[in-house]
Amino acid sequence: SFMKVHPPGSSANDKALCILTDSREISSGPEVISCLKNVHGVKVQVCSLGGCDYIVSNRMAVERKIQSEFSNSANRSRLIERIQHLQNLFERVCLVVEKDRVKPGETSKIFQRTKYYDSTLSALISAGIRILFSSSQEESAGLLKELALLEQRKKSGIIIPTEVKGYKQEALQFYLTIPNINYLTALNLCHRFESVKQMVNSSVDVIANLAQVNPQKAEEIFRYLHYVFESQMLPSNNNVKRKQ
Amino acid sequence: MATNESTPIRAGASSVPYGHVIGSDKWRGTELAQLLQGKVKLVFEDGLGLVDFHLPKRTCILYISESDLVSGSAFKRRLVRFRKACNLSSIVIVEKTRLSDQYFPPVQNFVVLELGMSLLPVTNQSEAAQLIFHLVQERSKEGNSNPFILKKRSQLSEPSILQTVQKIPGVGKVKAQQLLLYFPSINQLANASVTELETAVGRGIASQVHSFFRQTQ
Numbered sequence: 001s002f003m004k005v006h007p008p009g010s011s012a013n014d015k016a017l018c019i020l021t022d023s024r025e026i027s028s029g030p031e032v033i034s035c036l037k038n039v040h041g042v043k044v045q046v047c048s049l050g051g052c053d054y055i056v057s058n059r060m061a062v063e064r065k066i067q068s069e070f071s072n073s074a075n076r077s078r079l080i081e082r083i084q085h086l087q088n089l090f091e092r093v094c095l096v097v098e099k100d101r102v103k104p105g106e107t108s109k110i111f112q113r114t115k116y117y118d119s120t121l122s123a124l125i126s127a128g129i130r131i132l133f134s135s136s137q138e139e140s141a142g143l144l145k146e147l148a149l150l151e152q153r154k155k156s157g158i159i160i161p162t163e164v165k166g167y168k169q170e171a172l173q174f175y176l177t178i179p180n181i182n183y184l185t186a187l188n189l190c191h192r193f194e195s196v197k198q199m200v201n202s203s204v205d206v207i208a209n210l211a212q213v214n215p216q217k218a219e220e221i222f223r224y225l226h227y228v229f230e231s232q233m234l235p236s237n238n239n240v241k242r243k244q
Numbered sequence: 245m246a247t248n249e250s251t252p253i254r255a256g257a258s259s260v261p262y263g264h265v266i267g268s269d270k271w272r273g274t275e276l277a278q279l280l281q282g283k284v285k286l287v288f289e290d291g292l293g294l295v296d297f298h299l300p301k302r303t304c305i306l307y308i309s310e311s312d313l314v315s316g317s318a319f320k321r322r323l324v325r326f327r328k329a330c331n332l333s334s335i336v337i338v339e340k341t342r343l344s345d346q347y348f349p350p351v352q353n354f355v356v357l358e359l360g361m362s363l364l365p366v367t368n369q370s371e372a373a374q375l376i377f378h379l380v381q382e383r384s385k386e387g388n389s390n391p392f393i394l395k396k397r398s399q400l401s402e403p404s405i406l407q408t409v410q411k412i413p414g415v416g417k418v419k420a421q422q423l424l425l426y427f428p429s430i431n432q433l434a435n436a437s438v439t440e441l442e443t444a445v446g447r448g449i450a451s452q453v454h455s456f457f458r459q460t461q
Contacts, residue, residue: 083392147357178404196434227405
């Protein structure tokens with residue numbers, strides 16, 4: 001009996017919508033979070049997601065960017081790094097471009113569209129990144145809710161407990177070190193396998209099913225667990241030449 | 245599927261040469277067409293059906309003007325018909341102006357979330373021309389110069405594995421390396437007995453490692 005919770009999708013409707021958010025969003029998007037909770041009745045779990053603003057489903061991350069920051073070419077490399085990071089971890093990546101806040105007494109600045117802005121949007125769309133435009137934190141909250149709902153309808157909603165207690169905290173930290181695995185996949189491994197040993201001994205199919213990842217990702221995880229470690233390959237031992 | 249209406253998509257328009265745009269005849273003489281003409285090779289054709297512009301790499305542009313937005317939901321039917329008719333990748337460009345601003349959020353929900361198409365707002369035809377130019381540029385690039393498209397690079401697993409093993413309670417860097425010397429994969433480590441583990445590390449840690457893998461709630 002691997003399953004400790006309902007099979008994916010079966011109990012999606014009797015649970016509140018759930019979204020994970022990075023702890024840094026508490027300071028950068030306080031109204032997004034309070035709006036999700038108070039207006040939309042979404043359960044918001046604040047975690048340390050390390051390089052990801054929101055997780056709305058088993059496979060989708062949402063990155064929230066303020067328009068002035070997004071359209072400033074000085075931030076190009078940071079944006080590329082961040083999006084690549086998310087592409088590594090998630091099947092689907094969505095970017096919300098949010099209008100800058102206007103402080104009381106200030107008039108909103110007219111947004112100057114640049115070549116950089118247009119070419120960045122073009123490249124993102126080509127890469128399959130979904131882009132949404134928002135005029136405020138409140139509107140961004142609404143978009144996050146809609147995305148979570150959509151993913152729930154597609155049987156990818158977050159239905160496992162997002163809190164981790166006891167020894168499972170240790171297991172979670174262990175799973176999080178698996179390369180290219182996102183926080184939610186690690187949570188799935190934590191909650192859906194009875195023990196770490198059982199997880200480590202699972203087939204690709206079982207991993208795909210219980211971790212809620214695609215077959216390629218499941219195979220990547222499987223290979224990692226069976227990879228034969230050679231200490232000469234560690235960077236500190238670089239002077240040792242690799243045998244061909 | 246037989247239909248007595250005009251074909252929604254022109255056959256063959258899915259292959260457009262790099263640097264070219266095929267525009268619907270109805271755009272002839274517009275500000276957008278004039279601005280675009282100097283930058284890309286714009287060819288007009290009639291019978292493009294629902295599509296306003298065809299771009300390289302099987303990309304279609306559907307344009308929703310300010311008056312389309314304000315005057316009702318005819319544009320929605322057009323988008324739905326397009327979605328049903330073909331699987332070309334499509335970008336919807338919408339005129340989001342002071343007048344049409346209030347209509348934008350529901351349209352975005354409809355286009356992006358319900359239909360799964362891309363949506364890009366512009367404020368006028370001049371911005372649209374600039375944007376289409378960049379979309380054509382992006383689709384005319386050779387190779388994989390798009391920085392957002394992931395290039396698979398093989399990474400060494402050793403440093404990660406060392407990190408993973410160090411997450412077992414009681415195991416630091418030195419003990420992790422000792423364990424991996426005897427049980428060189430996470431799978432082998434997870435299946436080792438206490439006695440086997442004791443050959444690599446002390447009794448206390450051996451039992452901690454053993455129980456970490458077997459703990460259940």
